[in-house]
Amino acid sequence: MTIPPDSLTERLRAWRVSPPADSAFRPQVWARLRRSAHDTWADYLRPHAVVWLFTAIAACGIAAYTGRTAAVIRARMDREVLVSTYLVALDPRVQAGLLSIQP
Amino acid sequence: MKYLVSTLALIVLGAAIFGFVCYRLSCDSALHAAAEKGDAWHWLRQDFHLTDQQFAAIQVVHQAYAGSCVEHCRLIQEATKVRDALTAKTSSPGPRAAAELAVKELRSVCEQALTVHVQKVAALMAAEDGRRYLALMLPKIAAFDHATAPDLQMNHTH
Numbered sequence: 642m643t644i645p646p647d648s649l650t651e652r653l654r655a656w657r658v659s660p661p662a663d664s665a666f667r668p669q670v671w672a673r674l675r676r677s678a679h680d681t682w683a684d685y686l687r688p689h690a691v692v693w694l695f696t697a698i699a700a701c702g703i704a705a706y707t708g709r710t711a712a713v714i715r716a717r718m719d720r721e722v723l724v725s726t727y728l729v730a731l732d733p734r735v736q737a738g739l740l741s742i743q744p
Numbered sequence: 745m746k747y748l749v750s751t752l753a754l755i756v757l758g759a760a761i762f763g764f765v766c767y768r769l770s771c772d773s774a775l776h777a778a779a780e781k782g783d784a785w786h787w788l789r790q791d792f793h794l795t796d797q798q799f800a801a802i803q804v805v806h807q808a809y810a811g812s813c814v815e816h817c818r819l820i821q822e823a824t825k826v827r828d829a830l831t832a833k834t835s836s837p838g839p840r841a842a843a844e845l846a847v848k849e850l851r852s853v854c855e856q857a858l859t860v861h862v863q864k865v866a867a868l869m870a871a872e873d874g875r876r877y878l879a880l881m882l883p884k885i886a887a888f889d890h891a892t893a894p895d896l897q898m899n900h901t902h
Contacts, residue, residue: 685747696754704763712770719772719779720791724880727784729805731813731861734820734854734888 792873801868809861816854823847860883 676727729735778787789799827843834840862881866874 670842680747682747682750686751693751693755696752699764700755700759704759705766708763708766712767712772716772716775718878719775720787722779722782723775723784723787723791724884726782727788728858728881728884729749730784731809732854732858732885732888734851743746 750762792869792877794873795871798868805861805864809857812857816850816857820847820850820854823850833890854890855885 774790775787778784778790788794788802794802823843823846827840827847830840830843859882862878862885866878866881868874869877
């Protein structure tokens with residue numbers, strides 16, 4: 642039994658692609674490169690405005706939270722120092738030199 | 745690419761400045777100044793919103809307490825000396841345990857006296873400030889963890 646010739650294989654073998662040459666392609670690429678070289682910051686930002694706005698808001702939010710938390714921690718530490726200073730002056734146990742609770 | 749880096753740098757810088765401004769606005773500068781100077785009286789007056797009358801009354805209570813504080817201090821020092829002398833001389837555990845017990849009892853008396861004192865001071869403040877004052881003081885008195893305060897002079901006595 643003989644295998645019939647595969648018509649698809651034959652067709653693919655014979656297939657040739659010959660696209661028409663785009664004479665404007667090269668000048669268009671150069672023009673685009675030249676244009677991008679003269680882009681301003683605003684030109685860059687305009688298409689990415691939403692992303693950058695969201696980033697800026699998030700960064701400011703994180704910074705504000707961090708700043709506030711740092712201030713709260715500092716106040717807590719300051720208060721701790723002051724309470725100790727205040728109690729040291731009042732506590733006879735400290736004045737008498739007892740420095741820790743003994744079992 | 746350069747605009748991406750510049751934009752990112754600008755946002756980071758702006759956020760850092762904003763964070764610093766938030767920090768400065770949230771800071772309690774009076775509290776920090778009092779902590780730096782170790783001025784507990786100034787802090788007490790500011791932090792617990794004391795009026796001139798309240799402040800004067802608290803100073804009177806403090807003066808009255810100072811006498812018993814001196815006496816308690818003297819008693820603890822004497823009891824500690826006795827205990828240390830017994831520890832050095834005696835090997836039998838009975839007298840040493842009794843001396844140790846005497847120091848403990850005196851310490852307990854001091855703790856109670858100090859607790860009563862801060863309760864009296866709290867009673868002279870506005871209700872909310874008094875509650876806050878007690879919440880700060882009582883745990884420290886009970887835990888006795890203020891003995892290692894940064895400005896503690898170890899050999900100071902009245």
